[in-house]
Amino acid sequence: MKILVTGGAGFIGSHTVDALVENGHEVRVLDNLQKPVHQTGMPSWLNPEAEFMLGDVRSKDDWKKALQGREAVYHLAAYQDYLPDFSTFFHVNSVGTALMYETAVETGLDLAxxxxxxxxFVAGEGQYLCDSCARKTSPVLRPESQLVEGKWEHACPICGEEMYWQWTPETHVSPPNAYAMAKHSQEIQALTFGQRYGIPSTAMRYSIVQGPRQSFYNAYSGACRIFSLHYYFDKAPTCYEDGEQCRDFVNIHDVVRANVMALDNPEMDYKVFNVGGGKAYTVSEFAAIVQREFEDRKNKYLADALIPGKYRFGDTRNACSDISALKALGWEPQNTPEQSVREYVDWLYEQDNVEDILDFANKTMKDLNVVRDVKA
Known part of the structure; x- marks a missing residue:
């Protein structure tokens, strides 16, 4: 099959390209190699058997060229950042998706x-249960007035007792920021335009994806990157809040298997699927996994992660996705966070431009005033 992969030079995109090429598909990549994600330009890992096209999903002309002769599309290009440039989230993510469907419909492209x-993040804080009230609720993001006091947990709006997170299904939607709103818009377009114009479409709602090729320079890209960079330089990383917030980590190879499965499975048409790891870890637990990996490699003790009472404004307290819908179709995660970390660190040690990256990442977070201190 002739397939277009947007964002195909990126983390999830490049691994998906590799799998599609390996399966015998003819792949074209559309990517704008935008900084800071592609800080050094064309990545070395881009599959040489894929056709590369430099272009932008905000350009209809680029869509026309990229879609020509294609039979399927993986639309993985996205903009994510901590910058408050709200319009860019919608221009790239929402409008880019609209232009894809618009071009396909206008040109009469027969897409499988x-x-x-x-x-x-479309689910926001997800769902919580109050044991005292036996009541489920969906809290909004915690206000800064709460975080600055070092109060991390969600309280029941009825009785005031602490609530406990639940595995969140695809039916739950509560986007808390411009990025999440734009991604939800993409889901709506995929299901609505897809059904309206007879283009089988599936939206994949990824959890926190981990593995090699995550950009060093993307401040948004998560725990594995920042923890690994600290331990690489024998520095203790920081866990925000109290380190007890729960996350759902999924390996890149499991994500790619889900992506490939969606290509020719009609049971996935016109639906949204959570793609997660199926097991919750606290951020402190994940930091310890990274720490052990580096201790084994360096054959020495490394300092535990610091918990100094800092927080990132806008973070969700817990984020764990219910993956039962995808498991019902035969998919399930096969890799552990330990394997994800090992693969990432293997890749990290192969890179030759690591020296300035940690300072770059820390400066970015400081300049954006994302990391803040609890009131003394």
């Missing part, structure tokens, strides 16, 4: 499938 990348 469109797979659209979404995010766990």
């Amino acid at each position: 499938k469109i797979v659209v990348a979404s995010s766990q």
